[in-house]
Amino acid sequence: MFEALKAQPADKILALMQKFREDPRSDKIDLGVGVYKNAEGVTPVMRAIKAAEHQLWETQISKAYVGLAGDPAYADAMIKLILADTVERGNIAAAATPGGTGAVRQAFELIKIANPSARVFVSDPTWPNHISILNYLGIETVTYRYFDRTTCGVNFDAMMSDLKTAVKGDVVLLHGCCHNPTGANLNAVQWQEVIDLLNARGLVPMIDIAYQGFGDGLEEDAVGVRMVAAGTPECLIAASCSKNFGIYRERTGLLMMVSNDAASQKLNQGTLAFLNRQNYSFPPDHGARLVTMILNDDALRADWAAELEEVRLGMLGLRQGLADELQRLSGSDRFGFLAQHRGMFSLLGTTPELVEKLRADNGIYMVGDSRMNIAGLNADTIPILAKAIIDAGI
Numbered sequence: 001m002f003e004a005l006k007a008q009p010a011d012k013i014l015a016l017m018q019k020f021r022e023d024p025r026s027d028k029i030d031l032g033v034g035v036y037k038n039a040e041g042v043t044p045v046m047r048a049i050k051a052a053e054h055q056l057w058e059t060q061i062s063k064a065y066v067g068l069a070g071d072p073a074y075a076d077a078m079i080k081l082i083l084a085d086t087v088e089r090g091n092i093a094a095a096a097t098p099g100g101t102g103a104v105r106q107a108f109e110l111i112k113i114a115n116p117s118a119r120v121f122v123s124d125p126t127w128p129n130h131i132s133i134l135n136y137l138g139i140e141t142v143t144y145r146y147f148d149r150t151t152c153g154v155n156f157d158a159m160m161s162d163l164k165t166a167v168k169g170d171v172v173l174l175h176g177c178c179h180n181p182t183g184a185n186l187n188a189v190q191w192q193e194v195i196d197l198l199n200a201r202g203l204v205p206m207i208d209i210a211y212q213g214f215g216d217g218l219e220e221d222a223v224g225v226r227m228v229a230a231g232t233p234e235c236l237i238a239a240s241c242s243k244n245f246g247i248y249r250e251r252t253g254l255l256m257m258v259s260n261d262a263a264s265q266k267l268n269q270g271t272l273a274f275l276n277r278q279n280y281s282f283p284p285d286h287g288a289r290l291v292t293m294i295l296n297d298d299a300l301r302a303d304w305a306a307e308l309e310e311v312r313l314g315m316l317g318l319r320q321g322l323a324d325e326l327q328r329l330s331g332s333d334r335f336g337f338l339a340q341h342r343g344m345f346s347l348l349g350t351t352p353e354l355v356e357k358l359r360a361d362n363g364i365y366m367v368g369d370s371r372m373n374i375a376g377l378n379a380d381t382i383p384i385l386a387k388a389i390i391d392a393g394i
Helices: 012-022 047-059 072-083 099-114 128-137 156-163 188-201 220-231 262-279 286-295 298-330 352-362 381-391
Strands: 092-098 120-124 141-145 171-175 204-209 234-240 252-259 345-347 371-373
Touching: 047 286, 047 298, 072 092, 072 220, 072 234, 072 252, 072 286, 092 099, 092 262, 099 128, 099 204, 099 234, 099 252, 099 262, 120 128, 120 156, 128 141, 141 156, 156 188, 171 188, 188 204, 188 220, 204 220, 220 234, 252 262, 252 286, 286 298, 298 381, 352 381
Parallel strands: 120 141, 120 171, 171 204, 204 234
Antiparallel strands: 092 252, 234 252, 345 371
């Protein structure tokens, strides 16, 4: 049987990480992997996480399973963080998942069993694993234009034009904030126009929110998600705690089903529990437990929010520093978009050939579509990157 297996395409980001590790140059710069790193190149354990882990170690008396959907207290805390009071809690079904990727996968599984003919519209570009999972599940994928490579902002008119080709029952996948890979986001007016189109055409929104707190702030980054949840009959929300709590390896995520019909919540909740049972049964709890403790403890939450704000402001400083240095070297403001983008990523909008030139000539590693992780920079490497970009003719 095994001899019939075929080699699967390598993950481009993982392959890039391997190339970086094998590069002997001491001045190489890693802007590829999508993980937050501080100025020392370390992904730190946040202070509040350390404190919560210490409390948990002292007080936890059992490692028995939690429910199929995870601890309800975790769902309550995350729903409050993301949606605040915009939707009645009784209208929301939720299940813990192994990371944000697990939430995305379960959402796609849910779409497939709820409406096998549904197409999923995804932005061009989007996080590559969105399309990979959809293809694996045999769900038809349609791209909508999103990134304007001339302005390096959102091509909103083209986006709306493409979404008007969707038909009732199709799903539109949106990024809640800090769009991956572009860093270009919708504003509140544009979010409302998208909501109006979704409702007019009977489309189902699905939101992937993985970077709340990395863009304009915890509350500000949730504006679009809250508008969609409150303004549409139903939606799916896949959330991740990997970035804003720094617990990547704990695989902590949540899938939410939001409906304006409270009577359907029991069925929805049962469906999410069923999906978990078919996949991994009981979700991991350690990360979810820590998140719950932090969000429900005033002191821990304040410390977590303060450190997250330090991270956010640090990335904004790196963005501004890079934009300023590129302006100084080029005598042009054509790279000003870097300071306007939000989150860890920006898309330079250049060619794979020039990205490869940066790697070959300067040891600068970024994904072939020119996505770079701003958090991979520091004060010392900003001038190096800026000079390399100008020298490469980007």
